[in-house]
Each structure stands twice: as C-alpha cells, then as structure tokens.
Amino acid sequence: MPSTRNTLRAARRHCLFLAVAAPLVFVAGLLSVAPVAAAPPHAPKKFGEEYVGSQTCQTCHEDIWNNYQKSAHTFVETDERGGWKEHGCESCHGAGAKHAGTADAAEIRNPKKLVAEQTDKICLSCHLNTTKHSERIQSSHMKDTVSCVACHTIHANGPAGLVPRAASQVNALCTSCHQGVKAQFAKPFRHKVPENEMTCVDCHNPHGSLRPAMTQTFAANEPGCFKCHGDKRGPFTFEHAPVKFEGCNTCHEPHGSTNPRMLNRHEVRLNCLECHSNLPAVSASAVKNGGILPGSVPPAFHDLRSPRYQNCTVCHQKIHGSYADRNLLR
Ligand code: HEC
Ligand code: HEC
Numbered sequence: 001m002p003s004t005r006n007t008l009r010a011a012r013r014h015c016l017f018l019a020v021a022a023p024l025v026f027v028a029g030l031l032s033v034a035p036v037a038a039a040p041p042h043a044p045k046k047f048g049e050e051y052v053g054s055q056t057c058q059t060c061h062e063d064i065w066n067n068y069q070k071s072a073h074t075f076v077e078t079d080e081r082g083g084w085k086e087h088g089c090e091s092c093h094g095a096g097a098k099h100a101g102t103a104d105a106a107e108i109r110n111p112k113k114l115v116a117e118q119t120d121k122i123c124l125s126c127h128l129n130t131t132k133h134s135e136r137i138q139s140s141h142m143k144d145t146v147s148c149v150a151c152h153t154i155h156a157n158g159p160a161g162l163v164p165r166a167a168s169q170v171n172a173l174c175t176s177c178h179q180g181v182k183a184q185f186a187k188p189f190r191h192k193v194p195e196n197e198m199t200c201v202d203c204h205n206p207h208g209s210l211r212p213a214m215t216q217t218f219a220a221n222e223p224g225c226f227k228c229h230g231d232k233r234g235p236f237t238f239e240h241a242p243v244k245f246e247g248c249n250t251c252h253e254p255h256g257s258t259n260p261r262m263l264n265r266h267e268v269r270l271n272c273l274e275c276h277s278n279l280p281a282v283s284a285s286a287v288k289n290g291g292i293l294p295g296s297v298p299p300a301f302h303d304l305r306s307p308r309y310q311n312c313t314v315c316h317q318k319i320h321g322s323y324a325d326r327n328l329l330r
C-alpha cells in the first residue's frame with residue numbers, strides 16, 4: 001500500500017485537476033436531480049453537491065460494483081485520509097451527480113476515452129511517486145499513445161485483472177503491440193520468453209527507467225541482466241572494458257539471435273575484430289583517441305588467416321573479465 005502521506009499528497013493534486021473542470025461541473029450541478037451525498041473532504045467545497053457517492057453508482061452498475069469490492073481500489077472507498085472516502089468511483093470518473101440523474105454516457109468521464117496524457121493524469125493523481133515505481137518520467141510509453149489503462153484493466157475480473165502478473169499474461173500483453181520483438185524471440189538462440197519461463201518485465205520496466213530502452217535496473221542502477229547472470233558482474237581484477245562500460249548488448253542481442261550465445265555477429269572473431277583491429281575509427285570520440293578502434297590490436301603471433309586463431313574465445317575464455325589474467329585467458 002502507498003503510504004497515507006502519498007495518498008494525501010495525491011488527493012491534493014487531484015483537486016487541482018478538478019479545478020480545471022470546475023465550470024463544466026457547476027453547470028451540470030444546476031440540472032442535477034440525483035440524490036446527494038456528502039462531498040469528499042478534499043474536494044473543493046463549492047463543487048460538493050456535484051458528487052453523489054459510490055452507493056448511487058451501485059444502483060445502476062451492479063456488476064462493476066461487485067467487481068470493485070474485490071479490487072485493490074476499494075481501499076480508496078474506506079480510506080479516511082485519502083480524500084475520496086465513499087467516493088471511489090468518482091475519484092476516477094469525476095463528479096457524477098449529473099450522470100446519475102440522466103444516465104447519459106456523455107455526462108460522465110470515461111478514462112479510456114481520453115487521450116493518453118489525460119488518462120495518465122487521473123491515475124498519477126494518486127500513483128505518482130509511490131514506492132511502487134509507477135511514475136513514468138523516463139518512459140517512451142508516456143510519449144506516445146500508451147496510457148495506464150492500455151495495460152491495466154480497472155474493472156475486469158478477467159484473466160489479466162488489474163495487474164498482469166503471470167508470465168503468460170505479461171508476455172501476451174507486451175507482444176500484442178510489439179510484434180517485431182515477438183519475432184526476435186522466434187530466433188534459434190534466445191531467452192525463454194515464448195515458453196513463459198521469463199518475461200519482458202524481467203528486463204524492462206514498463207513504467208520507465210533511467211537506462212536506455214526502459215531496461216530494468218538492479219542494485220546501484222546496474223543493468224538487470226545481473227539479476228540472473230551475476231557471474232558476469234565482477235568486479236574483476238582484470239575487467240574487459242566493453243562489458244563494464246558499454247554493456248552486454250555491445251556483443252549480444254538480448255532478445256534472440258541467429259548466432260550461438262546470442263552474439264550479434266555470426267562468428268566470434270568478427271565481434272572482437274570490430275574493436276581489436278587497426279581499421280580506421282568509426283566514431284568521433286575514437287578519432288580523438290588516435291584514430292583507431294578502441295581495442296588494442298592482437299599481437300603479431302595471432303595469425304588471423306589460420307583457423308587456430310579465429311575462434312578467439314577458445315583461448316580468451318574469461319571474455320567477461322578475469323580474476324587471474326590480464327589477457328583474459330583464464
Ligand atoms: C440511473 C442509473 C445510473 C446511475 C445512478 C449511474 N449510471 Fe453510469 N451509466 C448508466 C447507463 C444506462 C450507462 C450507459 C449509457 C450508454 O451506454 O449510453 C452508463 C454509463 C456509464 C459510464 C460509461 C460512459 C462511457 O462513455 O463509456 C460510466 C464511466 C459510468 N456510467 C459511471 C458511473 C458512475 C461513476 C456513477 C456514479 C457516480 C454512475 N455511472 C451512476 C446509468 C447510471
Ligand atoms: C481506478 C480508477 C477507477 C475507479 C475507482 C472506477 N473506475 Fe470505472 N472505469 C475506469 C476506467 C479506466 C474505465 C475504462 C474501462 C477499463 O479500463 O476497465 C472505466 C469504465 C467504467 C464504466 C464503463 C463500462 C466499462 O466496463 O467499460 C463504468 C459503467 C464504470 N467504469 C463505472 C464505475 C463505477 C460504478 C465505479 C465505482 C464502483 C468505478 N467505475 C470505479 C476507471 C475507474
């Protein structure tokens with residue numbers, strides 16, 4: 001549960017949101033014929049009579065009401081200090097007196113029919129900065145058309161419910177939009193996502209993160225890969241610089257690949273020689289550092305025409321870092 005302080009803070013924000021809707025609600029009030037319950041304590045007093053309370057909604061929306069009784073959001077209904085006691089329905093749907101009188105769909109706010117940004121504002125009026133990490137400041141879901149309710153079905157008691165938790169639900173949800181990624185997981189060398197042995201959320205935070213591609217973080221903002229591949233974490237006595245500084249996807253395709261070990265080149269040596277060769281530099285920063293690629297050139301005894309030297313990791317076994325050898329040989 002978010003702390004009461006958060007809920008309180010959130011309720012105050014919600015009042016700001018209502019202030020924008022004030023003139024509309026006021027006119028609605030003049031026409032209202034519905035029974036009137038006490039206004040929620042944190043709603044501005046002058047709009048108080050526009051609220052009817054959840055009990056009134058129940059009279060016509062019995063199914064949703066019953067469903068709601070089993071949902072996490074009933075907490076709003078009984079929470080003394082959150083500001084929406086007995087007005088849970090209206091915390092998302094806005095003041096409902098007029099609609100309750102006319103039963104006209106046009107008179108009530110349906111968060112799903114708003115543009116994503118407005119829907120999110122309703123949800124974030126309570127869910128911003130909670131301990132649950134749902135804030136979406138760094139998320140490209142936020143920048144587009146994906147709102148909270150694209151992934152969270154508020155009233156469904158269906159298979160996914162309010163929060164998709166089971167691996168199969170999460171993967172089905174994500175791949176319903178990300179068809180291209182689904183195809184990447186059909187490649188021969190891949191993580192076991194299609195089998196639902198792991199999920200997109202093991203590596204991505206759908207709500208956003210400080211790392212590129214919304215990737216999950218782990219202790220001290222490290223990449224989430226370490227959650228399962230802790231042996232690659234180090235610190236090693238002899239680090240392999242790109243593992244430490246550029247991240248796993250420098251050499252691996254995290255979803256799936258046609259190459260063994262999910263490498264992004266079909267032969268290991270091609271991966272290595274992208275950096276360990278004296279080809280001209282490809283990036284501006286490398287040019288500054290002397291104009292050649294970032295890794296050192298393999299010593300001369302490496303005869304790269306000979307198959308013996310082509311499979312680099314036969315000798316450089318500790319490719320992710322070594323405790324014993326600066327050349328990553330053991
Ligand atoms: C007198 C009966 C009645 C009461 C009371 C009532 N509703 Fe409705 N509501 C309806 C009917 C009927 C519809 C369907 C209207 C339609 O489809 O044209 C509806 C539709 C809705 C919709 C869907 C609107 C849309 O655009 O999809 C929402 C949301 C809603 N009601 C919420 C509420 C809330 C919240 C309350 C309590 C504040 C409430 N209703 C009270 C009868 C009622
Ligand atoms: C946490 C926010 C939230 C709360 C609380 C809430 N609703 Fe909704 N409601 C929504 C959203 C979002 C939708 C759009 C459909 C969906 O995502 O489930 C919706 C849709 C509806 C609809 C349209 C029919 C449908 O299923 O699409 C009705 C009617 C409705 N709500 C009534 C109520 C009533 C009655 C209550 C109180 C018992 C209530 N809502 C509480 C967010 C909320």
Ligand code: HEC
Pocket residue numbers: 001002007010072073075076084091092111119122123124125126127148149152154162163
């Ligand atoms: C009036 C405040 C309020 C509003 C508005 C609100 N929520 Fe909630 N929400 C809560 C509270 C309180 C809980 C229950 C406590 C908890 O489990 O975090 C909750 C629970 C949830 C959960 C379940 C968390 C869990 O761990 O099971 C989800 C998901 C959620 N809300 C999504 C939404 C979405 C999406 C919207 C917008 C359509 C929304 N909420 C609007 C207060 C609110």
Ligand code: HEC
Pocket residue numbers: 120123124127132134135136141146147148149150151152163164165170201206207
């Ligand atoms: C792209 C899909 C997606 C979007 C968009 C999204 N969520 Fe979620 N959310 C999820 C998934 C999946 C989980 C379950 C995560 C897990 O199990 O770790 C979740 C979990 C949650 C939880 C429960 C957190 C917990 O740890 O128990 C809350 C609360 C929540 N989301 C709120 C929101 C709010 C508020 C928004 C909009 C600002 C939002 N979500 C947008 C997919 C989404």
Ligand code: HEC
Pocket residue numbers: 139140141144145146150151170173174175176177178200201204205206212213214
């Ligand atoms: C309703 C459709 C929809 C759903 C469901 C959805 N996404 Fe997205 N996702 C998008 C859109 C739109 C974008 C932004 C455009 C893009 O980058 O492709 C996006 C972007 C992303 C990105 C790229 C972020 C970046 O900054 O490069 C990741 C990662 C992502 N989604 C993961 C997920 C995960 C994980 C889930 C399931 C929990 C999920 N998405 C569910 C539509 C969706």
Ligand code: HEC
Pocket residue numbers: 171174175178181182185191193198199200201202203204212213215249254255
């Ligand atoms: C093993 C960890 C892992 C899993 C599991 C995973 N991803 Fe990713 N994903 C990543 C990483 C790391 C990147 C960044 C790749 C890069 O920058 O080259 C990424 C990039 C993305 C992107 C943006 C770039 C692109 O390819 O369009 C999207 C969208 C995305 N993932 C969606 C998903 C979805 C949907 C799922 C589940 C079906 C999923 N991911 C499962 C690690 C993972």
Ligand code: HEC
Pocket residue numbers: 189190191192198202203223224225226227228229248249252254260261262263
């Ligand atoms: C939830 C745990 C989990 C996370 C998180 C995870 N992995 Fe994995 N990874 C696995 C498992 C389990 C396997 C073995 C899969 C198999 O046997 O098919 C694997 C296999 C691999 C392999 C291929 C190994 C081989 O022998 O072919 C690579 C490469 C890899 N992961 C890289 C990554 C990268 C990069 C990330 C972060 C973007 C990551 N993993 C995140 C669990 C995880």
Ligand code: HEC
Pocket residue numbers: 225226229232233240242243247248249250251252261263268271313314319320
């Ligand atoms: C410099 C390129 C490079 C980087 C960066 C890199 N790897 Fe690898 N990785 C490889 C190569 C090459 C192999 C195959 C080794 C072999 O041939 O046996 C491999 C194999 C693996 C394997 C399977 C075999 C094993 O050792 O368990 C896993 C899992 C793996 N890498 C995870 C990761 C993770 C997690 C990261 C990020 C922390 C990462 N890799 C970063 C090059 C790299």
Ligand code: HEC
Pocket residue numbers: 240241242246250251268269271272273274275276294295296312313316319326327328
């Ligand atoms: C993204 C660029 C990059 C890739 C790809 C890469 N390396 Fe490196 N490697 C470096 C950098 C940078 C260093 C440390 C600086 C240096 O070379 O002097 C380093 C260090 C090394 C060292 C330690 C010796 C030394 O010079 O400090 C060996 C051995 C090595 N790499 C082998 C490999 C092998 C084998 C592969 C392929 C599996 C590979 N590297 C892939 C960039 C890379």
Ligand code: HEC
Pocket residue numbers: 269272273276295296297298299302304308309310311312313314315316327329
């Ligand atoms: C047959 C074993 C073997 C193979 C295969 C091999 N190396 Fe080496 N490599 C070594 C040995 C041994 C050293 C250490 C030489 C020394 O001690 O000075 C070394 C050193 C290096 C260094 C360190 C150079 C320095 O300045 O310290 C780099 C970089 C390197 N190898 C890259 C590669 C690359 C890239 C490949 C694949 C194309 C590869 N190696 C294949 C055995 C091998």
